[in-house]
Amino acid sequence: MxxxxxxxxxxxxxxxxxxxxxxxxxxxxxxxxxxxxxxxFNTLDEPIRATVLRDLKAVGTKFGHVLFPKEKKTLLKEWDLWGPLMLCTFMAMILQGSGSADDVNDGGPEFAEVFVIVWVGSMIVTLNSKLLGGNISFFQSVCVLGYCLLPTTIALIICRIILLAESSDLLFFIRFTVSMVGFVWATYASTVFLGDSQKSGRKVLAVYPIGLFYFIISWLVISHTTN
Known part of the structure; x- marks a missing residue:
């Protein structure tokens, strides 16, 4: 001093x-x-490459904390929507080509469906949390819900790889199990980050919509990953 x-x-x-x-x-x-x-430092004088690398590193760090949810305040300190946007876009691109072979649709509705469910769903869950007296901001909650889509995205990738093999009841059971693991993982990670934002008597009311949100997305993964 x-x-x-x-x-x-x-x-x-x-x-x-x-x-x-x-x-x-x-x-x-x-x-x-x-x-x-x-x-x-002055970000106005910072090279574009350094800015992009710094932002990508921050996104990667947040992904790591979602996979190993121990630090509760990481996603809340400096929120951003880059990670949720990348995950949502990736899932929409994968799911838009997962229709049946007889479907002449170009996949547009599936692409829009993912965006509507992810963004509108996360906003509804966030509004529910705020109405219950949550002490975090709107965008902080949307950031956490979006980043916690990572386990569901990983489950989607595994399911698409499994579909390369010949379809069978055993493979469907494996895909179902993988999707449910992603669902549980995403729900657990989001509750770790958002759990302390609610009063003890209202945590169940706040967690239930979160679980429903990720369950719908996980079911979307199962129902759209068919040959």
Missing amino acids: DSTKLEMYEGDTGSPGSYVEGEMEVPAGSTRSGQIGQPD
């Missing part, structure tokens, strides 16, 4: 010519080049 001597002239409230002396402590890390309040 740096101590700075502060002198104020009391020409209005005190006697003429009198001064008030004191000391003001300024954190040592808050000064840069002699100026108070300057950030450690």
Whole structure:
């Protein structure tokens, strides 16, 4: 801490010519080049490549915390919607080509269906949480719900790989199991991050819509991954 001597002239409230002396402590890390309040770096002068790599690294870090949900405050400190957008777009692209061979549809409705379910569903769940007295912001909740789609996305990829083999009851059971594991994983991860935002007596009311949200998406994965 740096101590700075502060002198104020009391020409209005005190006697003429009198001064008030004191000391003001300024954190040592808050000064840069002699100026108070300057950030450690200026993003306006930062190269585009460095900005993109930094953002991708932040998204990857959040994905890691979803896979191993131990740090509860990670997704809430600096929320973003890049990860949810990438997951939603990827799932929509995969599911749009998963219709039957006799379906002449170009896959447009499936693409829109995923976007509507993910974004509108996450907004409804978030509004429910806010109405129950949740102490996090709207976009923080949408960010967590979107990032926690990662287990469901992984389940979708595994199901599509399984479909490369000849269809059978055993393979359907495996795909069903994989999808349910993704559902449980996504629900658990989201409750870890959002659980503390609700009062103890209302956690069940907040968790139920979250589980329903991920169950619908998981069922969408099962029903659309058919030969």
